[in-house]
Amino acid sequence: MKTPWSHRYAQRTQRIQSSAIRELLKLTEQPDVISFAGGLPAPDVFPVKEFQEACQRVLSEHGPQALQYSTTEGYRPLREMIARHTARYGIVVSPENILITSGSQQALDLIGKVFINPGDRLVVESPTYLGALQAWNAYQAEYITVPLDDEGMQTERLEEALRTSPKFLYVLPNFHNPAGVTLSLERRRRLIELADHYGVPIIEDDPYGQLRYEGDHLPPLVVLDNEFRGHNGAPYSGNVIYLSTFSKTLAPGLRLGWMVAPEEVIKKLVQAKQGADLHTSTFAQMVAYEVARGGFLDRHVRFIRQVYRERRDAMLHALERYFPEGVRWTRPQGGLFLWVILPEPLDASEILAAAIEEERVAFVPGAVFYPDGSGRNTLRLNFSYMSPEKIEEGIKRLARVLERFVARRAAAVAR
Amino acid sequence: MKTPWSHRYAQRTQRIQSSAIRELLKLTEQPDVISFAGGLPAPDVFPVKEFQEACQRVLSEHGPQALQYSTTEGYRPLREMIARHTARYGIVVSPENILITSGSQQALDLIGKVFINPGDRLVVESPTYLGALQAWNAYQAEYITVPLDDEGMQTERLEEALRTSPKFLYVLPNFHNPAGVTLSLERRRRLIELADHYGVPIIEDDPYGQLRYEGDHLPPLVVLDNEFRGHNGAPYSGNVIYLSTFSKTLAPGLRLGWMVAPEEVIKKLVQAKQGADLHTSTFAQMVAYEVARGGFLDRHVRFIRQVYRERRDAMLHALERYFPEGVRWTRPQGGLFLWVILPEPLDASEILAAAIEEERVAFVPGAVFYPDGSGRNTLRLNFSYMSPEKIEEGIKRLARVLERFVARRAAAVAR
Numbered sequence: 001m002k003t004p005w006s007h008r009y010a011q012r013t014q015r016i017q018s019s020a021i022r023e024l025l026k027l028t029e030q031p032d033v034i035s036f037a038g039g040l041p042a043p044d045v046f047p048v049k050e051f052q053e054a055c056q057r058v059l060s061e062h063g064p065q066a067l068q069y070s071t072t073e074g075y076r077p078l079r080e081m082i083a084r085h086t087a088r089y090g091i092v093v094s095p096e097n098i099l100i101t102s103g104s105q106q107a108l109d110l111i112g113k114v115f116i117n118p119g120d121r122l123v124v125e126s127p128t129y130l131g132a133l134q135a136w137n138a139y140q141a142e143y144i145t146v147p148l149d150d151e152g153m154q155t156e157r158l159e160e161a162l163r164t165s166p167k168f169l170y171v172l173p174n175f176h177n178p179a180g181v182t183l184s185l186e187r188r189r190r191l192i193e194l195a196d197h198y199g200v201p202i203i204e205d206d207p208y209g210q211l212r213y214e215g216d217h218l219p220p221l222v223v224l225d226n227e228f229r230g231h232n233g234a235p236y237s238g239n240v241i242y243l244s245t246f247s248k249t250l251a252p253g254l255r256l257g258w259m260v261a262p263e264e265v266i267k268k269l270v271q272a273k274q275g276a277d278l279h280t281s282t283f284a285q286m287v288a289y290e291v292a293r294g295g296f297l298d299r300h301v302r303f304i305r306q307v308y309r310e311r312r313d314a315m316l317h318a319l320e321r322y323f324p325e326g327v328r329w330t331r332p333q334g335g336l337f338l339w340v341i342l343p344e345p346l347d348a349s350e351i352l353a354a355a356i357e358e359e360r361v362a363f364v365p366g367a368v369f370y371p372d373g374s375g376r377n378t379l380r381l382n383f384s385y386m387s388p389e390k391i392e393e394g395i396k397r398l399a400r401v402l403e404r405f406v407a408r409r410a411a412a413v414a415r
Numbered sequence: 416m417k418t419p420w421s422h423r424y425a426q427r428t429q430r431i432q433s434s435a436i437r438e439l440l441k442l443t444e445q446p447d448v449i450s451f452a453g454g455l456p457a458p459d460v461f462p463v464k465e466f467q468e469a470c471q472r473v474l475s476e477h478g479p480q481a482l483q484y485s486t487t488e489g490y491r492p493l494r495e496m497i498a499r500h501t502a503r504y505g506i507v508v509s510p511e512n513i514l515i516t517s518g519s520q521q522a523l524d525l526i527g528k529v530f531i532n533p534g535d536r537l538v539v540e541s542p543t544y545l546g547a548l549q550a551w552n553a554y555q556a557e558y559i560t561v562p563l564d565d566e567g568m569q570t571e572r573l574e575e576a577l578r579t580s581p582k583f584l585y586v587l588p589n590f591h592n593p594a595g596v597t598l599s600l601e602r603r604r605r606l607i608e609l610a611d612h613y614g615v616p617i618i619e620d621d622p623y624g625q626l627r628y629e630g631d632h633l634p635p636l637v638v639l640d641n642e643f644r645g646h647n648g649a650p651y652s653g654n655v656i657y658l659s660t661f662s663k664t665l666a667p668g669l670r671l672g673w674m675v676a677p678e679e680v681i682k683k684l685v686q687a688k689q690g691a692d693l694h695t696s697t698f699a700q701m702v703a704y705e706v707a708r709g710g711f712l713d714r715h716v717r718f719i720r721q722v723y724r725e726r727r728d729a730m731l732h733a734l735e736r737y738f739p740e741g742v743r744w745t746r747p748q749g750g751l752f753l754w755v756i757l758p759e760p761l762d763a764s765e766i767l768a769a770a771i772e773e774e775r776v777a778f779v780p781g782a783v784f785y786p787d788g789s790g791r792n793t794l795r796l797n798f799s800y801m802s803p804e805k806i807e808e809g810i811k812r813l814a815r816v817l818e819r820f821v822a823r824r825a826a827a828v829a830r
Contacts, residue, residue, distance in 0.1 A: 003653035003677040004616040043479030055470035064458030067666035134690040238418035251482035253697035273550040282668035347490040
């Protein structure tokens with residue numbers, strides 16, 4: 001139905017589109033579908049009991065404060081806890097460098113609001129996080145892409161991109177969403193050198209950094225950049241804005257993320273956030289703080305790592321066992337996702353339709369993660385949400401669909 | 416300290432400024448200041464016990480769901496409850512017409528994102544809600560203003576404004592923030608006729624509609640517009656987008672508001688919200704639903720009305736008793752605020768500085784609510800947050816400061 005609003009949309013809405021992922025999430029509601037599509041944490045790891053206790057404590061000790069308006073910057077004890085936690089990784093920040101956001105998605109939106117003019121170029125990985133594209137399309141950004149391989153962003157291809165005078169460089173160094181790969185230490189250092197040489201600041205998006213299942217922790221870009229500038233162990237240099245979240249370690253339903261940025265940038269972001277939602281839920285912040293404090297968060301992260309490692313292994317094992325020849329995939333050292341590359345010219349979105357209809361199994365076709373719409377022969381699999389048994393069964397089902405598509409292609413080639 | 420980010424701000428940030436109200440809120444933290452500055456609900460009316468019970472029920476019955484990601488549109492039982500509630504006022508909407516937002520502030524931001532191109536004209540009241548200006552300045556809106564009087568927007572001045580081809584008309588018909596006035600029924604009808612004649616759709620912002628302390632409930636514009644179009648008691652015509660919130664009836668710390676809009680507009684808003692914060696806290700939505708349902712919200716609103724009526728009366732009584740000659744104020748029938756007009760050329764921001772320093776009492780100078788920076792001789796007083804005793808004492812203090820300024824002005828005139 002047309003209404004008086006129909007011809008009044010802003011030009012930018014042409015670039016605001018519904019997320020394929022969000023639409024696909026609806027499929028996960030059908031109980032017979034095994035979905036590897038979402039990016040959902042396993043509900044069985046949520047610390048429900050601890051949340052119950054925290055709600056009681058927060059409401060009986062600070063009830064009126066927890067339900068009242070609060071400052072845009074965020075609940076101070078939570079910001080202090082994040083600052084202490086950040087210091088562990090070798091970087092000295094104060095609570096004034098930290099802004100609590102309504103999930104990491106809001107951090108991306110506020111960055112767009114504060115930094116992106118229409119037509120600004122941003123250097124991003126290809127593929128990259130869909131939520132960042134969704135946030136920044138609304139600010140009419142343009143994207144310069146740098147391809148990934150098993151060691152993350154191909155830094156030998158980065159220099160060309162940095163020569164285009166981009167506004168900033170956006171990177172997901174750990175357990176990349178969607179690709180599951182991790183940026184090597186050598187490339188981290190190279191990326192920082194190059195960004196410095198071309199005077200391009202960095203947005204580091206790190207939602208999964210704590211969820212490493214094997215190998216050594218690698219220092220985040222924000223720390224390496226500090227070292228590079230001779231601020232080793234000293235105050236934060238401010239070149240890298242760092243984003244993270246409680247969505248994967250506590251619970252996404254709270255919508256709690258945070259940003260580390262220079263104080264002057266935090267002030268601008270705070271002004272933008274005042275206009276966007278005034279502040280993040282006081283109650284959610286106080287409850288999260290109450291759950292996380294006193295070492296619980298660290299213990300809980302160790303437990304999550306164990307659960308997800310088992311699920312990742314179940315998926316890798318099933319892929320080895322069931323997937324047809326010619327299909328490749330990444331071996332993530334952490335995070336929630338792995339990435340599958342099909343032989344060309346197979347199209348993952350055609351396969352998705354068949355997978356849902358014929359085998360009741362779902363995933364996300366990879367093309368949505370490419371700003372230029374390429375990557376049609378790729379797909380993303382989530383391994384955190386389903387039990388190991390369901391993962392085995394789901395990969396078996398998906399393998400059957402792939403077998404048919406691969407065989408059909410071989411037949412076409414043979415003709 | 417300058418950082419690599421300092422010269423990279425988007426042009427729109429020139430229009431994003433810190434809210435004077437938010438800065439002033441910091442004053443309320445000093446215990447000896449009596450602050451009429453904020454727009455805070457009284458913490459003593461928060462239903463803390465009901466929240467405790469609701470948290471327990473939600474977490475024990477739906478724990479994993481409450482902590483998980485959820486749909487952008489919002490928790491369906493909450494949207495159904497809002498639809499039923501809206502129907503009581505004589506307008507038939509379905510849950511598909513309702514979007515849950517992270518406070519009403521986010522509704523304003525999403526409207527900006529979906530509708531406002533840089534340079535678009537918006538018709539607003541003068542004074543108008545500061546949060547709307549903050550949200551829409553970021554989208555580089557221009558404002559065409561229509562002055563208020565004791566019956567709300569002066570509709571005889573509206574026609575001229577509507578002739579400028581504005582994108583929409585933004586109105587706060589009930590217990591206006593900041594002015595405390597209510598749009599009369601006659602003017603509501605006239606406004607709808609005029610908006611229809613000039614083909615300008617309406618945003619109706621109604622955070623306080625339920626908080627009426629005297630007089631008869633007036634139908635919202637969204638209902639009158641439906642009647643005007645012959646949709647009486649029938650489905651929603653879609654010309655008026657209606658905004659409301661749980662901030663004043665349950666608790667602002669949850670950050671829960673909602674919008675009623677045509678389905679096609681809701682779809683666009685949902686896409687914009689996906690990029691802005693994915694969805695509003697699942698836990699906050701489920702807890703609010705659990706607190707509100709079964710008739711509690713209605714009973715609680717009756718209780719709040721009683722408390723706030725008493726505070727409004729305390730303020731009106733103290734103003735009569737203590738304020739000097741020549742100062743005028745509005746007599747709100749509901750809401751949280753009243754509006755004071757000082758004799759020209761007194762400047763409320765100069766008086767604020769003196770009020771805080773000399774008498775430890777605070778308010779908001781009115782000029783911030785005028786898009787054109789006029790209204791220097793006006794100020795806003797909140798009467799919901801302080802007890803009747805504090806209100807009496809605070810008005811007495813403020814009257815002393817005003818006396819001095821009024822006397823000085825009289826002396827200057829006499830010279």
